[in-house]
Amino acid sequence: MGFPMQRMRRLRRTDALRRMVRETRLTIDDLILPLFVVHGKGIKREIDTLPGNYHLSIDKLSEEIKEVRSLGIPAVLLFGLPEHKDCRAGESYAADGIVQRAVRTIKEIAPELVVATDVCLCEYTEHGHCGIIRNGYLDNDASLELIAKTALSHAKAGADILAPAAMLDGQIKCMRSVLDKHNYGNTAIMSYAAKFASGLYDPFFRNGTGSVVAFGDKRTHQMDYGNGDEALREVALDIEEGADIVMVKPGMTYLDIVYRTKERFAMPVAVYNVSGEFAMLKAAAGAGVIDEEKALSEAMASFKRAGADLIITYAAKILASKLTR
Numbered sequence: 611m612g613f614p615m616q617r618m619r620r621l622r623r624t625d626a627l628r629r630m631v632r633e634t635r636l637t638i639d640d641l642i643l644p645l646f647v648v649h650g651k652g653i654k655r656e657i658d659t660l661p662g663n664y665h666l667s668i669d670k671l672s673e674e675i676k677e678v679r680s681l682g683i684p685a686v687l688l689f690g691l692p693e694h695k696d697c698r699a700g701e702s703y704a705a706d707g708i709v710q711r712a713v714r715t716i717k718e719i720a721p722e723l724v725v726a727t728d729v730c731l732c733e734y735t736e737h738g739h740c741g742i743i744r745n746g747y748l749d750n751d752a753s754l755e756l757i758a759k760t761a762l763s764h765a766k767a768g769a770d771i772l773a774p775a776a777m778l779d780g781q782i783k784c785m786r787s788v789l790d791k792h793n794y795g796n797t798a799i800m801s802y803a804a805k806f807a808s809g810l811y812d813p814f815f816r817n818g819t820g821s822v823v824a825f826g827d828k829r830t831h832q833m834d835y836g837n838g839d840e841a842l843r844e845v846a847l848d849i850e851e852g853a854d855i856v857m858v859k860p861g862m863t864y865l866d867i868v869y870r871t872k873e874r875f876a877m878p879v880a881v882y883n884v885s886g887e888f889a890m891l892k893a894a895a896g897a898g899v900i901d902e903e904k905a906l907s908e909a910m911a912s913f914k915r916a917g918a919d920l921i922i923t924y925a926a927k928i929l930a931s932k933l934t935r
């Protein structure tokens with residue numbers, strides 16, 4: 611039964627009809643806003659490639675959190691810029707490290723806000739790699755211990771969700787067992803399970819965290835972008851090791867991975883709409899090439915349609931201001 615009985619355009623005729631048959635929609639509860647915390651006082655420095663996103667000192671973070679809360683955004687993901695970098699990433703697991711202090715501050719002023727923390731060493735190592743380097747190569751097993759220490763220190767500070775980003779083998783299992791041993795059985799893990807070695811992170815480590823690698827690149831531990839089956843094996847391992855939420859990263863260029871992950875595992879799936887994706891869109895909108903709001907909404911719809919439950923995005927505030935609760 612085709613034309614003229616079937617007219618696909620019938621339900622596209624008016625805005626109300628289109629809204630009624632829309633299959634997926636973005637809600638405020640889908641959004642996680644990344645935040646960058648720095649040492650010092652009175653600092654609110656815009657990251658030039660990520661308009662509307664800032665380096666915030668703890669006092670300015672408090673103001674930002676009030677805005678996040680009033681917008682109704684349910685969660686933030688914290689990144690820290692340390693005072694000192696060294697070869698063992700000392701500040702990443704210091705009780706008074708920048709992220710640990712930020713978590714405590716947020717929990718004081720907005721205890722209901724879900725606080726997730728990026729658990730990785732690359733912002734804290736002098737060479738910018740995600741762990742300990744031995745003979746020019748990232749030493750997986752030696753780095754695990756420091757990742758677990760970092761995770762525990764974030765949990766002690768009060769983080770709700772820990773997001774391990776290093777793509778080290780065995781890191782979820784290692785974190786989970788240390789957390790459980792210290793009575794943090796309720797602290798959740800959102801693993802960067804399928805994280806690709808992507809050219810779309812540049813604005814993040816160049817302007818966001820200033821953690822450009824001093825030598826080599828991250829292709830020895832992040833995934834090759836030609837691989838889809840391997841991404842599913844990564845996700846399977848992280849679930850087996852105890853991940854509560856699995857993440858695919860980046861977003862727009864990996865929608866097939868989001869789709870396959872959701873179909874295969876039926877787990878909560880997060881997608882990271884990374885710095886380069888946001889920067890490209892902002893730059894194009896700024897140049898008058900595309901309409902920012904339309905392009906953003908379409909990108910978010912693609913994540914939801916592919917099966918993502920959660921979207922980590924630098925556009926969370928822009929989107930939230932347009933969503934009704």
Ligand code: PBG
Pocket residue numbers: 728729730731732733775810811812813814815828883884885886
């Ligand atoms: C690692 C980490 C990175 C991002 C999030 N966590 C950088 C990397 O792996 O090189 C990238 C996020 C983005 O580009 O928005 N701690």
Ligand code: ZN
Pocket residue numbers: 730731732733739740775776
């Ligand atoms: Zn890292």
